[in-house]
Amino acid sequence: MNESNRSKRRNNRKRRTKKKRSALSDLLARNPHAAWWTGGIAVMCLYVWLFYSFFVSPTGFRWRALYGDANYPAGYEIHGIDISHYQGDIDWDKLRGGMIEGYPLRFVMIKSTEGSTRVDSKFIENFLQAREYGYIRGAYHFWSNLSSARSQAYHFLNTVQLEDGDLPPVLDVEHKPADKSIEDFQRDVLTWLHIVEDKYHVKPIIYTYYKFKEKYLNAPVFDDYPYWIAHYYVDKVEYKGPWKFWQHTDVGRLPGIKGFVDFNIYNGSYYDMKKLTIGNQEGVW
Template sequence: MAKTVRKRTIRKRVNRRKSKKSNLKKYILSMSIAVCLGIAAFFVIKGFFEEPESFDSSKYFVKGIDVSHHNPILNWDNVMEQDITFAYLKSTEGTTHEDRNYPFNYDLARKSNIKVGSYHFYTFALSGEEQAKHFLKTAKFNSGDLIPAIDVEHSPANPYSKDKEFVGTVVKELKIMENKLYEHFGVHPIIYTNRDCYKLYIKGNFPKNIIWMCDLHNEPSDDVNNWKIWQFSHKGELPGVDGHVDLNYYRYTFNEFKELLLP
């Protein structure tokens, strides 16, 4: 009788050891799967949030950049060597601010035969008419330049708000500025914006304006009416150019690109 009990005890110990080994294998397998999924998720998220540093599209061929005083004055001959077709330069902001690098970048870029355009950073709290006057007085506009652009985005000076009265005022003054530029040039200015500001201020209010859309993760959809320029990175790197520059594509062909030029 004692031998039988002993055999049963030994069998239980063996079964426990096998159970422990089995549980350990399952734990290791689960941890391995979790680690693999974590690594895969990291690279997916990293790829989504990481901005391109160069032009690598096989779909778009008309390349452009935009710069302001946040960038140094560029060596525009080097820029031209990178097959950059166009460049937008910040000239003004609000009713008094002038970009300190604008006059130098404008003249140097034109000498390098890059198609140049000027843009104004729109300030929500100020008169649209006064902002238009400031832009027209300060910026340079020549035949063959890009159609002037208005930059509409949130910033410390342009707070985000869904308040209907606030949004209505932003749109009203923007329409005044847009109309002043239209009267001056005979063409509607281009509007630069992003997804949030497009939905709040632009959509349905400016049907005749070409849209220059900033989207750092996805190509603009056809829900954005009349988008023609896509800013896809704030971290572009160009050989011979110090620091990061914003990278853009024109949506269509070199021949159709002429639609962006002042007569």
């Protein structure tokens, strides 16, 4: 008896499903444009979902900054920027009067090289002007997974001539090759760091994102290097280890620079930052 009832229910469900499908088929047959509208709406919904998932959600901080006020971290007095050819021609006379949260600019990080062949088109001009206008300057190399660590290190050294009073060389590393193990990737990064350190006798600065550092550069050996953390639109750094610089927004505005520029802070006093520079590091590291 129970089996018979179950069989009847299954048959009833099948008949209802067939009726629904038949009704939908009849509707589409009577109104062929409905099929186009239905398909179009489905594609649009899929597009909106994909756009939000891959563009809006991961960079929600940037959307909030563009359409609202960015909250800059409080309690820090030493402010700086990092620049490259993306900032175009900078009016350094106007920039000299720029203030961030009521504090003057103290340091400028400048993109110099990328990979084993590229030189930033504005590096030489920006590097000279930064010193001419009295800023503590630094130069950073953008890591490429398409070149060996050794060739990238020597490309940086052949291009950049840091002087006493400049910040230590900087390695900007943000991507790991998908086909390389974490251990091999870390070995490559250390190769660059060691070659450059041998030249300047200071520990290079490592720049990377908070989560990238935790996932790929979390070996204790990397804690020996000054850390420049990129972590946007948060009230405080969530990274638990020591850090020297914090890039806290990529949509800053200053006179003399068209468009956006990255804002940074130094975790310490101006005197401490001076001690970090080349020629002034005795007993610091």
